[in-house]
Amino acid sequence: MLLYAEMKPLCGGSIITDRYILTAAHCIKPELQRVRLGEHRISTIRDCVSGVCQSFEEFGIDPYQKPQVHPNYRSLANYKDIALIKLDRTIDFAAHRHIKPVCLPIPPMISPVLPSDDLILAGWGLKENDLPVDILQKGIMKLEELNRCETLYSLYKVDDSRLCIQAGANNSVSCRGDSGAPLFWKSEYISNNYILQRYTQIGLVSLGYGKECGSLTSEPFMYENVTDSLQWITNAILN
Incomplete structure (x- = not known):
């Protein structure tokens, strides 16, 4: 925070x-x-x-x-x-x-993030009626095809530096106060010939606000793609 x-x-x-x-x-x-x-x-x-x-x-x-x-x-x-x-x-x-x-998405990771994977957002964004939260919130998100965000965010440059993110099973959406919050998932990697899991950050909240905090929405949001900035x-x- x-x-x-x-x-x-x-x-x-x-x-x-x-x-x-x-x-x-x-x-x-x-x-x-x-x-x-x-x-x-x-x-x-x-x-x-x-x-x-x-x-x-x-x-x-x-x-x-x-x-x-x-x-x-x-x-x-x-x-x-x-x-x-x-x-x-x-x-x-x-x-x-x-x-x-949190781990960064540095190779070797066995598989890429799939649309079926649960992505976790943890942050302090406002909830219903723009009320502040007292306890750290967690939401489940899903990865969408980037072209879905190209249509919705035509005024912005949409390229590999972005992630197109959709509300998941609990219909969570990010809101004001979530900026900079991490988006991560449980990735797999190989160590000493064993397949292990670790929480890896793949994105962070940038253009990720719902029209109303706590509202349900079918529209995806654009997050920053951490992998694209790894070298920097x-x-x-x-x-």
């Missing part, structure tokens, strides 16, 4: 290393002050789930490195709407076991 002036959470993000957060470029604003990790219920300091209680951790922005926005980002078109935030200190995953990084993400972190 990204925190701005007056403690207003307007965007989400995902942990991809012990120092970097992946989010949407349009979430990078001068008012951005901190990043909160391990949050589950906003109204409480300690969250208790299944008998296990944990506290969130807040991090500042690295004062020596401003958030990095993709060089091809175009705000009016929401094109290459992806950015990296470097934290002011390293995340201690061993000390905070409820805080974990890797270079930005290493350099």
Whole structure:
């Protein structure tokens, strides 16, 4: 969760290393002050789930490195709407076991994402009647053919940097407050001749808002395709 002036959470993000957060470029604003990790219920300091209680951790922005926005980002078109935030200190995953990084779609993955696969969106977007949520929300989404979004979003550039995403079984739609939130799935990979599974982020919320928060819709949305920006993400972190 990204925190701005007056403690207003307007965007989400995902942990991809012990120092970097992946989010949407349009979430990078001068008012951005901190990043909160391990949050589950906003109204409480300690969250208790299944008998296990944990506290969130807040991090500042690295004062020596401003958030990095993709060089091809175009705000009016929401094109290459992806950015990296470097934290002011390293995340201690061993000390905070409820805080974990998500995997990026780096080979080898056995199979591509299929339209039948359940994609998971986790975020803090508004719900019915534009009401804020208190607990982290999860929605099931589905991948659509890109040409479906070409027709609906004719004013935008629709290419491989986009994902066309449809509400899934629980009719979830993203809304204001979900920007930068991760879209991930349970992918398969090979390690020591074993087939294993891991949660892998393939997208993030960019052009993904319903007409009314919490409404049911048959129209797909356009998300940012993380795979298309992997080279930039890797270079930005290493350099």
